[in-house]
Amino acid sequence: MIKLLADPLRARIVQLLAGEALCTCHLVEETGARQTNISNHLRQLREAGVVEAEPCGRFTYYRLRPEVLQATADHIAGLAERARTHSEARRPC
Amino acid sequence: MIKLLADPLRARIVQLLAGEALCTCHLVEETGARQTNISNHLRQLREAGVVEAEPCGRFTYYRLRPEVLQATADHIAGLAERARTHSEARRPC
DNA sequence: GCGTCTTATCATCACCGCGTGATATCAGCG
DNA sequence: CGCTGATATCACGCGGTGATGATAAGACGC
Numbered sequence: 001m002i003k004l005l006a007d008p009l010r011a012r013i014v015q016l017l018a019g020e021a022l023c024t025c026h027l028v029e030e031t032g033a034r035q036t037n038i039s040n041h042l043r044q045l046r047e048a049g050v051v052e053a054e055p056c057g058r059f060t061y062y063r064l065r066p067e068v069l070q071a072t073a074d075h076i077a078g079l080a081e082r083a084r085t086h087s088e089a090r091r092p093c
Numbered sequence: 094m095i096k097l098l099a100d101p102l103r104a105r106i107v108q109l110l111a112g113e114a115l116c117t118c119h120l121v122e123e124t125g126a127r128q129t130n131i132s133n134h135l136r137q138l139r140e141a142g143v144v145e146a147e148p149c150g151r152f153t154y155y156r157l158r159p160e161v162l163q164a165t166a167d168h169i170a171g172l173a174e175r176a177r178t179h180s181e182a183r184r185p186c
Numbered sequence: 187g188c189g190t191c192t193t194a195t196c197a198t199c200a201c202c203g204c205g206t207g208a209t210a211t212c213a214g215c216g
Numbered sequence: 217c218g219c220t221g222a223t224a225t226c227a228c229g230c231g232g233t234g235a236t237g238a239t240a241a242g243a244c245g246c
Contacts, residue, residue, distance in 0.1 A: 117222070117224090118223090128223075129224080131223095132223060132225080133224090133225085135224090136225085148223095150222095151221070153222080
């Protein structure tokens with residue numbers, strides 16, 4: 001999941017989808033990337049369950065799944081929390 | 094920052110440092126990676142401000158900076174939150 | 187059915203980043 | 217001061233991955 005967010009274009013897509021559901025052509029307009037490029041990234045996001053596709057006529061709307069994002073946010077926050085509580089701990093050499 | 098966490102070895106290092114402050118030799122033992130490899134990753138983490146180095150004799154202790162982790166966790170959580178509140182929004186084609 | 191528009195899939199290429207080896211630096215110790 | 221051990225730096229090779237082009241698959245209107 002973090003690997004998916006690590007790519008700039010995918011991060012942009014996720015950011016755009018956080019605001020509203022969009023179809024592929026919107027994402028192509030907004031990002032300026034080629035359609036095939038967007039489509040490839042959407043597939044990865046889809047297979048990872050980060051977004052879900054809703055076919056609508058000849059368009060395909062994509063919406064974000066907040067749970068997956070929230071889960072990774074919680075994971076990272078958990079690391080920060082552990083670091084805070086163990087800030088004094090140090091293993092001797 | 095997310096790019097840093099995207100690498101498996103770096104993620105492992107961050108995870109280990111979340112529990113306690115460690116020096117390079119500890120990380121080498123725990124991860125099984127070569128020293129030069131660990132050191133290269135530590136540099137990236139250091140330059141990004143994710144960890145801070147504390148020289149201690151001929152050893153170098155590394156500790157995690159919780160703020161940076163917390164900030165990225167908040168950022169991702171913010172995206173999830175926005176997605177939740179705008180789950181009904183949809184831009185027409 | 188035909189043309190057009192939107193989207194998806196696949197193969198290919200180029201490039202970036204990780205791992206590694208060689209080497210330098212520095213601290214401690216005799 | 218020389219030696220050893222811990223760490224850092226640099227250059228290089230190779231593999232994974234993102235971008236692209238060509239193409240296929242549907243959906244809509246005529």
